[in-house]
Amino acid sequence: MPQNPIMTEWKSQNGDLWGETPQCLAHRLHQHELFSNEALGELIERYPREHYSLVEWGAQGRARSDWREGEISGLSGRDVIDAVSRSRVWINLRNAPAVDKRYAALLDEIFTEFEARIPGFRTLSRTMGILVSSPNSRTVYHSDLPGQSLWQIRGSKRVYVYPAVKPFLRPEHVEGIALSGVEMNMPYEPWYDDYADVFDIEPGQMLHWPLNAPHRVDNHDCLNVSMTLEYFTDEIRRTHMVTVANGIMRTKLGVTPKSREISGPSFWTKAVLQRALRNTTMVKRENKARRKPSFRLDPSRPGAIVDLPAA
Ligand SMILES: [Fe+2]
Known part of the structure; x- marks a missing residue:
C-alpha cells in the first residue's frame, strides 16, 4: 500500500x-x-x-x-x-x-x-x-x-x-x-x-x-x-454485452430474454449476437455529439448568460 x-x-x-x-x-x-x-x-x-x-x-x-x-x-x-x-x-x-x-x-x-x-x-x-x-x-x-x-x-x-x-x-x-x-x-x-x-x-x-x-x-x-x-471490469463488460443482446432480442426480435448469465453457452451466443449487430441499424446509439451551443457565459457580468443567435 x-x-x-x-x-x-x-x-x-x-x-x-x-x-x-x-x-x-x-x-x-x-x-x-x-x-x-x-x-x-x-x-x-x-x-x-x-x-x-x-x-x-x-x-x-x-x-x-x-x-x-x-x-x-x-x-x-x-x-x-x-x-x-x-x-x-x-x-x-x-x-x-x-x-x-x-x-x-x-x-x-x-x-x-x-x-x-x-x-x-x-x-x-x-x-x-x-x-x-x-x-x-x-x-x-x-x-x-x-x-x-x-x-x-x-x-x-x-x-x-x-x-x-x-x-x-x-x-x-x-x-x-x-x-x-x-x-x-x-x-x-x-x-x-x-x-x-x-x-x-x-x-x-x-x-x-x-x-x-x-x-x-x-x-x-x-x-x-x-x-x-x-x-x-471483465464482469461489467460481459454484463454490458448481455444487456445489448437482451435489448436486441426484446425490442427487435420480440423475444423476452430469460437469462442475464455472463458465462456459459447462453452468454457466448449473446456475445456473438451483440457483436454481429452492434454496428447495424439494430443498435442505433443516439448521436452523443454535443448539441449546438445556444448560450455563452457573459464575460462582463459574472453569472449572467447570453443567448447566442439561432443559426
Ligand atoms: Fe450517474
Missing part, C-alpha cells in the same frame, strides 16, 4: 462490500494540488471545446431536451468557476486524463490502490470527469452502465441511491440505455425515495454503489466540485 494512500480510512471490509452495497468512504483528493482553485481554473481555461459540456439545467422530471448547451468563451478559468457559482449551469470536464497527463497519472494511482485493496478487482478501462456545478443544481433519476463512483471535492450535495432491482430498475431500462446511449428518461416516483440510501456528501467523501443502481443528486445551496470515475 502507498505511504500516503488516497483512501484515508479504508477498512478491509470496505473491499468485501465493494459493489455489494452503497458505501461512503473517506479520501484526501479535496486537498490534492490538482483540485486547488488555481489548478482547476487553469485546466478549464485550456480545456478543448470538444471535451467539455456546459449545460443550463432543467428541473427534476423535465426532459433532457429541456437542457441546453453553451460555451465558456472569453472568461478566465477562475471566472468560469465564479460564473457557475452564480448561475444555473454545470460544466463537465468529461475526460480530464485525455487533456492533462497529471490527471491520467492520478487516475492510475487511484485504481492501483483499489486493485490492491479490493479482492479480485481488475479494471479493463476507466475514465475521470470533473464536474463544477451551481448551487441547487440537480441531476435527475438515472442509471449508468459502467461502474461508478462520485468524489466530493468542494461544496456538498445530497445523493439518493436506489436499489438496483425492480421496480426501481428493470432490465428494459438498462437495455434501453445500452441501445440508445441516453441515461435519462427512466420512470421515477417520489415514493422511491422511501427506499433510497441518502447521503449528504462533503469534501473528502466518496460514494460508490452497486452496478447500475439508479441515483439522483441535489446540490445544496453552494458551488460544488465533484469528480466522477467510471470503470469497466
Whole structure:
C-alpha cells in the first residue's frame, strides 16, 4: 500500500462490500494540488471545446431536451468557476486524463490502490470527469452502465441511491440505455425515495454503489466540485454485452430474454449476437455529439448568460 494512500480510512471490509452495497468512504483528493482553485481554473481555461459540456439545467422530471448547451468563451478559468457559482449551469470536464497527463497519472494511482485493496478487482478501462456545478443544481433519476463512483471535492450535495432491482430498475431500462446511449428518461416516483440510501456528501467523501443502481443528486445551496470515475471490469463488460443482446432480442426480435448469465453457452451466443449487430441499424446509439451551443457565459457580468443567435 502507498505511504500516503488516497483512501484515508479504508477498512478491509470496505473491499468485501465493494459493489455489494452503497458505501461512503473517506479520501484526501479535496486537498490534492490538482483540485486547488488555481489548478482547476487553469485546466478549464485550456480545456478543448470538444471535451467539455456546459449545460443550463432543467428541473427534476423535465426532459433532457429541456437542457441546453453553451460555451465558456472569453472568461478566465477562475471566472468560469465564479460564473457557475452564480448561475444555473454545470460544466463537465468529461475526460480530464485525455487533456492533462497529471490527471491520467492520478487516475492510475487511484485504481492501483483499489486493485490492491479490493479482492479480485481488475479494471479493463476507466475514465475521470470533473464536474463544477451551481448551487441547487440537480441531476435527475438515472442509471449508468459502467461502474461508478462520485468524489466530493468542494461544496456538498445530497445523493439518493436506489436499489438496483425492480421496480426501481428493470432490465428494459438498462437495455434501453445500452441501445440508445441516453441515461435519462427512466420512470421515477417520489415514493422511491422511501427506499433510497441518502447521503449528504462533503469534501473528502466518496460514494460508490452497486452496478447500475439508479441515483439522483441535489446540490445544496453552494458551488460544488465533484469528480466522477467510471470503470469497466471483465464482469461489467460481459454484463454490458448481455444487456445489448437482451435489448436486441426484446425490442427487435420480440423475444423476452430469460437469462442475464455472463458465462456459459447462453452468454457466448449473446456475445456473438451483440457483436454481429452492434454496428447495424439494430443498435442505433443516439448521436452523443454535443448539441449546438445556444448560450455563452457573459464575460462582463459574472453569472449572467447570453443567448447566442439561432443559426
Ligand atoms: Fe450517474
